[in-house]
Amino acid sequence: MTGDVGGELDLGGLRRVYGTRGHRLFYTLVCRRARHWGWTEPGQSKWRCWRAQRQLEAVLGRKLALPPDSRVLDAGCGSGVVARRLAARLGLRVTGVDLMDFHVREARRLSTRAALEDRTTFTWGDFHDLEYADGSFDGVYAMETLCHAYDPGRALAEFHRLLRPGGRLVLLGPAAVPRAEMPAPQRALLEPFLDAMVLPGARHYTTRTLGALVTGAGFRLEEELDATRYYLPTTEALYAYFRLPYAVLRRFGAAERWLGLRSTVEMYELRHHVAWMVHTAVKDG
Template sequence: MVPDVNNERDVVRYYRQPGSRLGYRLFLHGTKHFGFYREHDSPWNWPKALRRMEDVLGERLAQPPGARVLDAGCGVGDVAARLAGRFGLRIDGVDLVAAHVAEARRRARRRGLDPLLTFAHGDYAVLDFPDESFDAVYTMETLVHAAEAETVLREFHRVLKPGGRLVMFEYAREVPTRMPGPAAETFRQLNDWAAMPSFQRFVHGTLERLTAEAGFSVRRVEDISRSMWPMLRSFAVIARLPYAAVRAVGLERYAVNSMSAVEFWRHRAFWRYEIHSAEK
């Protein structure tokens, strides 16, 4: 068997499995990131929270209209569409799953945003762009899937112009030996089944260190976990019964999204949702 050095086979398998496709489509209309909540927001108003998280990204990118930006791991392109529509950014999205790219193109056309948005099927560890192509690069909950984050960060550094900005919305976790054994084992299983080898290794401080080692100046790391917890909690409420059912028959690995919702909520003290801002 050919070794899966880029984690491509596992990532594609995870996103193409019926549970993932149905879950993201049913609950988030295909978008695949958490929302940002303010005090008194309803936890069930997911579209509002999703769009606000995308606006927070736009604010952290702080680019003028017309700036050229890379969306690494763009999914179905909803994040890029928001940033193009609201901030006037010109965005190139890249994703490993061909079906995501096709859907991103369809949505851009439907929204009349195709002059600002371009999507390509590919791996962000080996980008098909010349050096210094972009004013900014961002990731929205995808670097956790990388087989080797060092390679990806070097690639982001290469395609950014000098002074260009890198913003990453990613997860970081507690060191396994400081977690209760069953919680650490649950993280290991989930990161394996959801194809997230880099989340398994992103213990607190790791992404900052790797970003600096790739040549960036790290400007700021923000822990915004509490602003996304209402969405995680609402998913955990919905997933509780389906997860209990699959667990009773030992089939958790076929319901990874339900398991993630319940277990990542239960063990929320052991991981954070962070925004990393850096400059080349």
């Protein structure tokens, strides 16, 4: 599924996903406001999901490999958990953009509370089309957001424009295997899941084609890492925690309001057909 690029922004759909009370409660209480998966090293307990989230943020920091005070764009920042972490731990100056006004407000409030408002800025914006000048950033990252892109090639071209020569890009997130390699039951599960979660990007690319999309936008690919084995422990733990609560909600017809729970269950059921990828790329000067 690499063809038909150039969809349209589905702001209403994204508001339905991220604005639903159940989804917001899930992210606030279960994920402590981070809206991303986790990274577990071999030998570590899979049950410590919050530690895994912090470790994933640390992996991102290492792949960015930028010195303190570098200007970095967080494309799809959510409530700014990742931005604050990189600002606090690495001294980066992070600009977060997000389409959800309530995420932007929450990110600003939490940064003020953490006394990080001088290193983190949050703005409403669509990462396909931002108003910053060419070469404004030393680094760009997308933590589990390119899958939401209605035109991933265009978003990557925008990231390329926004980076200075020598600037670094890190993309982290899931990609499905080519549909032809997916058994029918999993394919039947995947497509409605992508619709419900508004993940058109995940239709445009697969594990095999995302790297070419990155180079097609002008980047030199430094590393294409299939990191699934580091993500799987989180997938297994979340499934074990939420399988039963989700089954009950489903039975009472409330599943649509609890998309966070749905994703914990369905990502497990798709676990052999979705890879978690980390792409690191450079805009050569």
